Amino acid sequence: MIEKRTPLPVGEAVKRVMDYSITSQKEYVSIEMTNNRFLAEDLVATHDVPSFDRSPYDGYAIRSVDTTGGSSSNPITLQVVGEIGAGFVFNGTVEQGQVVRIMTGAQIPNGCDAVVMLEVVRELGNGNIELKRTIKKGDNISYQGEDTKKGTVLVEKGTRINPGIVALLATFGYSQVPVAVKPKIGVIATGTELLDVDQDLEPGRIRNSNTHMIMAQIDRAGGEPIYFGKLADDFDTCFGAISEILSKVDVLITTGGVSVGDYDYMPAILKKLGSDILFNKVAMRPGSVTTVATLGQEKIIYGLSGNPSACYVGFELFVRPVLQRAMYSKKPHHSKTKAILAVDFPKPNPFMRLVRSKLSNEGSRIHVAPSGLDKSGVVSSLSGADCLMLLPGGTRGYEKGMEIDVLLLEDQQGSEWPWNNIVPSYK
Numbered sequence: 089m090i091e092k093r094t095p096l097p098v099g100e101a102v103k104r105v106m107d108y109s110i111t112s113q114k115e116y117v118s119i120e121m122t123n124n125r126f127l128a129e130d131l132v133a134t135h136d137v138p139s140f141d142r143s144p145y146d147g148y149a150i151r152s153v154d155t156t157g158g159s160s161s162n163p164i165t166l167q168v169v170g171e172i173g174a175g176f177v178f179n180g181t182v183e184q185g186q187v188v189r190i191m192t193g194a195q196i197p198n199g200c201d202a203v204v205m206l207e208v209v210r211e212l213g214n215g216n217i218e219l220k221r222t223i224k225k226g227d228n229i230s231y232q233g234e235d236t237k238k239g240t241v242l243v244e245k246g247t248r249i250n251p252g253i254v255a256l257l258a259t260f261g262y263s264q265v266p267v268a269v270k271p272k273i274g275v276i277a278t279g280t281e282l283l284d285v286d287q288d289l290e291p292g293r294i295r296n297s298n299t300h301m302i303m304a305q306i307d308r309a310g311g312e313p314i315y316f317g318k319l320a321d322d323f324d325t326c327f328g329a330i331s332e333i334l335s336k337v338d339v340l341i342t343t344g345g346v347s348v349g350d351y352d353y354m355p356a357i358l359k360k361l362g363s364d365i366l367f368n369k370v371a372m373r374p375g376s377v378t379t380v381a382t383l384g385q386e387k388i389i390y391g392l393s394g395n396p397s398a399c400y401v402g403f404e405l406f407v408r409p410v411l412q413r414a415m416y417s418k419k420p421h422h423s424k425t426k427a428i429l430a431v432d433f434p435k436p437n438p439f440m441r442l443v444r445s446k447l448s449n450e451g452s453r454i455h456v457a458p459s460g461l462d463k464s465g466v467v468s469s470l471s472g473a474d475c476l477m478l479l480p481g482g483t484r485g486y487e488k489g490m491e492i493d494v495l496l497l498e499d500q501q502g503s504e505w506p507w508n509n510i511v512p513s514y515k
């Protein structure tokens with residue numbers, strides 16, 4: 089008799105894994121290694137930027153009062169008393185009728201309150217310049233602190249570091265940066281049919297693609313995969329290997345063997361391990377057989393489906409947010425947005441469908457279409473997928489032109505909780 093499983097709504101299943109959290113420690117890494125890592129502390133401005141008033145142009149630093157009344161019919165002559173490039177400071181104070189030749193980035197000399205660009209003055213060749221206009225106080229000055237003020241929290245702990253954040257880290261002198269330690273995730277494939285990537289095809293057998301895909305997904309999510317190879321569908325072999333791996337990692341992902349087939353040993357292995365099953369059936373397609381179990385307070389075991397598309401979706405929904413939150417992210421889930429359905433989905437389905445899809449700009453609207461064949465066992469639809477359509481179940485199907493929700497796979501912003509208010513559209 090086949091065991092009866094009760095399907096859990098997708099949001100409820102995600103909530104169950106999120107209730108069981110893991111947390112990363114902090115480590116310091118050199119700034120060159122920080123792109124895509126997660127900040128383990130708030131990034132606070134340790135000084136004003138710029139830290140001194142400076143020139144945004146190549147030109148002359150002047151006293152605006154000296155240009156009063158200046159015009160094409162009343163040119164003003166001023167005396168050049170110095171010259172500074174970026175990195176140099178003019179010593180002394182600029183007096184009435186004097187200017188300093190100044191280059192972009194150099195500190196404004198004492199006494200000056202504006203800059204005129206090189207293009208608007210005439211060099212008279214005798215150490216003087218001529219100016220045919222009146223300049224206002226403050227013209228062409230980048231003031232101290234106009235970019236950012238000392239003490240401002242510029243980036244919150246838990247934010248994924250991007251090139252702009254790297255620029256801030258450098259600006260404030262962080263040569264060693266506090267980041268979250270990457271969670272280490274064990275990955276293992278089960279399936280007697282599986283060949284290694286470098287093996288030739290044999291009758292009835294396929295190459296193991298799932299673990300390689302998942303390791304790339306772990307990397308994309310900011311974690312560190314540890315590959316434990318593949319196992320044949322044999323209870324004792326799988327039980328022994330999985331028990332041993334669990335002593336080495338806090339999170340283990342297995343693929344295959346979670347359904348009800350004769351060689352699907354994961355349910356029995358999880359039982360013998362004494363794990364608590366958070367769920368073993370989710371009201372979603374693909375990935376309905378996705379199983380998540382916990383062992384004590386410390387370990388999570390993900391039994392992802394063997395079917396490639398189901399495996400992929402199971403990771404993005406249930407593993408990724410756990411990794412992101414372990415690294416202090418406040419927005420650990422994929423972000424959700426609206427798009428216009430570009431094709432019909434006439435077939436109703438009792439479960440929510442998560443269709444691997446691609447967005448495109450059509451005029452002013454964003455359209456979404458499947459990125460390939462919408463079947464759980466399909467691998468080719470994954471390469472072009474940048475989002476998952478969310479088509480709630482129990483409807484009479486979906487029609488081209490309807491506005492639907494999609495989860496963005498490549499978006500770095502993330503969301504706090506995308507699983508509310510997913511509105512089913514009706515024909």
Ligand SMILES: Nc1nc2c(c(=O)[nH]1)N[C@H]1C(S)=C(S)[C@@H](COP(=O)(O)OP(=O)(O)OC[C@H]3O[C@@H](n4cnc5c(N)ncnc54)[C@H](O)[C@@H]3O)O[C@H]1N2
Pocket residue numbers: 277278279281282294295296297298299343344345346347348349352374375376377392393394395396398464465
């Ligand atoms: N009688 C029923 N049969 C099935 C049900 C069901 O409810 N009743 N569920 C179906 C659904 S839905 C899914 S999804 C699959 C889940 O299968 P398993 O997780 O048990 O995975 P396997 O049986 O091991 O393999 C399924 C499929 O995937 C291929 N596979 C497995 N591992 C890999 C890998 N590492 N790389 C690439 N492809 C892999 C495998 O060869 C099979 O074709 O069960 C349905 N059946």
Ligand code: MOO
Pocket residue numbers: 372373374375376377378393395397398464465
């Ligand atoms: O659980 Mo299966 O992935 O629905 O096809």
Ligand SMILES: [Mg+2]
Pocket residue numbers: 344345346347348349351352394
């Ligand atoms: Mg199976």
